[in-house]
Amino acid sequence: MFQLFENPHYQRGISLAARTVLWAFLLLGVLLTIFPFFWGALLATHDRTTMFSSAFVLTFSDQLFNNYERLIDIMPFWIGMFNSFKIALIGTLVSLLFCSMCGYALAVFKFRGKSAIFTIMICSMMLPPILTLIPYYMIVSAIGLRDTHLAVWLPFVINPFGIFLMRQYVVASIPTALLEAAKLDGASAFRTYWSIALPLLRPGLATLAIVQFVFLWNNFLQPLVILTSTDQMVITQLLRRMQGIPNTPWGAVMLGTTISIIPLICIYLVSSKQMISGLTSGAVK
Amino acid sequence: MTNQAEITVDTPDDERSKEVRSGRLKRFLENGTPYWFLSPYIIIFGTFGIFPVFFMIFLSFHTWNPVAGLGSMRFVGLENYALSLTDPRLWKTMWNTIAIAVMSGLAQHLVALPMAYLLISLGARARHWLSTAYFLPYVTSTVAVSMIFYIMYSPQSGIINQGLNLLANGTLTSWAFGWIGQFQPIGWLQENSLIRYSISFVVFWKYVGFNIVIYAAGLSTINQELYEAAKIDGASHMQRFRYVALPLLKPFIFFAVTLTIIGNMQLFDEPYVLTRGLQQATSNGMTISNYLYRIGWEWLDMGSAAAVSWILFVVIALFTGLYFWLFGRQGLGGNE
Numbered sequence: 104m105f106q107l108f109e110n111p112h113y114q115r116g117i118s119l120a121a122r123t124v125l126w127a128f129l130l131l132g133v134l135l136t137i138f139p140f141f142w143g144a145l146l147a148t149h150d151r152t153t154m155f156s157s158a159f160v161l162t163f164s165d166q167l168f169n170n171y172e173r174l175i176d177i178m179p180f181w182i183g184m185f186n187s188f189k190i191a192l193i194g195t196l197v198s199l200l201f202c203s204m205c206g207y208a209l210a211v212f213k214f215r216g217k218s219a220i221f222t223i224m225i226c227s228m229m230l231p232p233i234l235t236l237i238p239y240y241m242i243v244s245a246i247g248l249r250d251t252h253l254a255v256w257l258p259f260v261i262n263p264f265g266i267f268l269m270r271q272y273v274v275a276s277i278p279t280a281l282l283e284a285a286k287l288d289g290a291s292a293f294r295t296y297w298s299i300a301l302p303l304l305r306p307g308l309a310t311l312a313i314v315q316f317v318f319l320w321n322n323f324l325q326p327l328v329i330l331t332s333t334d335q336m337v338i339t340q341l342l343r344r345m346q347g348i349p350n351t352p353w354g355a356v357m358l359g360t361t362i363s364i365i366p367l368i369c370i371y372l373v374s375s376k377q378m379i380s381g382l383t384s385g386a387v388k
Numbered sequence: 389m390t391n392q393a394e395i396t397v398d399t400p401d402d403e404r405s406k407e408v409r410s411g412r413l414k415r416f417l418e419n420g421t422p423y424w425f426l427s428p429y430i431i432i433f434g435t436f437g438i439f440p441v442f443f444m445i446f447l448s449f450h451t452w453n454p455v456a457g458l459g460s461m462r463f464v465g466l467e468n469y470a471l472s473l474t475d476p477r478l479w480k481t482m483w484n485t486i487a488i489a490v491m492s493g494l495a496q497h498l499v500a501l502p503m504a505y506l507l508i509s510l511g512a513r514a515r516h517w518l519s520t521a522y523f524l525p526y527v528t529s530t531v532a533v534s535m536i537f538y539i540m541y542s543p544q545s546g547i548i549n550q551g552l553n554l555l556a557n558g559t560l561t562s563w564a565f566g567w568i569g570q571f572q573p574i575g576w577l578q579e580n581s582l583i584r585y586s587i588s589f590v591v592f593w594k595y596v597g598f599n600i601v602i603y604a605a606g607l608s609t610i611n612q613e614l615y616e617a618a619k620i621d622g623a624s625h626m627q628r629f630r631y632v633a634l635p636l637l638k639p640f641i642f643f644a645v646t647l648t649i650i651g652n653m654q655l656f657d658e659p660y661v662l663t664r665g666l667q668q669a670t671s672n673g674m675t676i677s678n679y680l681y682r683i684g685w686e687w688l689d690m691g692s693a694a695a696v697s698w699i700l701f702v703v704i705a706l707f708t709g710l711y712f713w714l715f716g717r718q719g720l721g722g723n724e
Contacts, residue, residue: 205426237447260428
């Protein structure tokens with residue numbers, strides 16, 4: 104374990120005891136972080152009787168399949184999962200298109216009103232979403248989009264953070280000479296953007312896709328006020344509602360909660376490095 | 389280029405004027421190009437960003453029940469503001485929000501800084517695995533983890549109380565933890581005096597990893613030679629942290645704390661789920677966003693909710709403004 108201390112500055116002068124304490128501390132942190140997930144998965148195998156006995160249980164039980172049947176019974180679980188996935192996927196794809204278009208325009212073109220748009224974008228990043236929640240709800244109702252998925256993802260496809268990110272990538276990774284050459288060859292502005300700029304922006308698009316997908320998958324407030332029929336609801340909403348029914352079958356609800364976390368955890372385990380750097384890219388440039 | 393020029397010279401007059409006209413159209417399209425590219429932003433932000441802000445000003449001077457339709461809107465002047473500002477529940481929820489924000493926020497940063505410092509003292513592989521673990525809660529849905537914590541906090545059968553019982557009654561640990569027994573079952577989310585701490589812990593747990601990663605990234609940008617120089621000058625481990633790492637980390641701290649302030653002041657999901665969305669408006673766990681949701685969507689008084697949103701906005705702006713004014717120059721100055 105100790106060969107992990109590759110950094111020579113720290114190897115010197117740290118005693119074995121200090122290292123043990125350090126590792127104990129760091130691993131305790133890991134334990135505290137992971138435990139709730141483990142606990143949720145563990146309770147997914149229990150039913151009410153074993154869960155609510157006051158004995159201290161730390162073992163898996165055998166109620167997984169019963170819980171699953173219960174889960175399917177009390178709510179349209181897979182419809183909820185599908186709705187969440189659909190909203191996150193469509194919202195992400197559209198935002199990749201729109202944010203890269205805006206970022207490209209801000210990076211490549213000179214035009215009147217550019218600095219005004221910049222200022223507005225920066226200000227809008229400071230606008231708390233809760234402030235616009237009521238008019239958002241009203242507009243959505245007024246144009247007849249209440250209880251539709253479109254209303255849930257549409258406002259988020261022009262994430263100003265994403266636009267700035269795209270602008271940075273265009274500036275950093277697309278040489279002006281390349282765009283000039285495309286123009287001389289007679290490519291239209293859109294064509295230049297689509298066939299030349301966009302492929303070069305792939306790493307930036309991947310980062311933005313992660314940020315947007317995670318946000319849209321986990322978003323709760325907008326669906327809560329917009330989606331009212333059970334078949335339209337996203338998974339977080341459906342799970343939350345289960346708190347309200349009498350004698351909540353917590354084993355089933357924990358099973359649902361655990362399954363709802365799994366997709367993101369899988370993506371995270373495969374690409375944790377990219378996800379971490381994407382989600383913190385506002386801070387670390 | 390030269391070829392094109394020759395061709396234009398050779399074309400007859402009427403053809404040429406056609407070309408000039410199509411050139412004009414082309415130039416018009418070209419001049420408009422940036423705006424075409426920006427049109428999605430302009431349209432969507434106009435609809436969901438700019439219009440709402442102005443509409444909120446308008447709405448906050450009216451009463452409106454959304455169920456009764458737009459016709460039920462009635463001008464009431466400053467009544468919404470007067471009612472909200474004299475509503476003791478508003479100040480109570482405001483205070484709750486600030487208390488939870490400060491508690492969870494302070495804990496996050498006070499833990500994240502030393503943790504990040506310890507992390508970067510490790511090798512790249514260990515650092516990667518540990519940050520992956522710490523960052524995990526940030527990726528998962530707030531609602532899902534709050535549901536799990538809701539169960540863990542359960543008074544009779546939650547793992548937290550069961551663990552405490554075990555400590556209180558265990559033969560080896562009862563001398564130290566026996567006193568907890570008399571308080572059992574502890575209603576972490578039911579006791580008004582505990583609920584803020586319980587909510588704060590979940591918020592802390594969810595976001596501390598994010599801050600650890602930001603601080604670790606910040607610390608890794610610091611040139612190792614600076615530490616080395618300080619070490620040669622006889623600085624201890626603590627002194628190197630205090631006088632070398634911390635000042636260079638200022639822009640990162642500034643950024644992370646700003647995010648915490650803005651995010652925590654709008655806290656909604658965690659308290660909503662942990663209290664099943666059912667708590668009293670006078671509860672200690674009710675944040676101002678929860679109260680706003682209650683006024684607007686449960687009491688159906690959108691005008692008052694709009695006024696409350698503005699009050700919340702002003703408070704957030706004041707806090708961030710104060711923070712920028714106090715630390716902004718230092719924070720950003722470190723960046724140069």
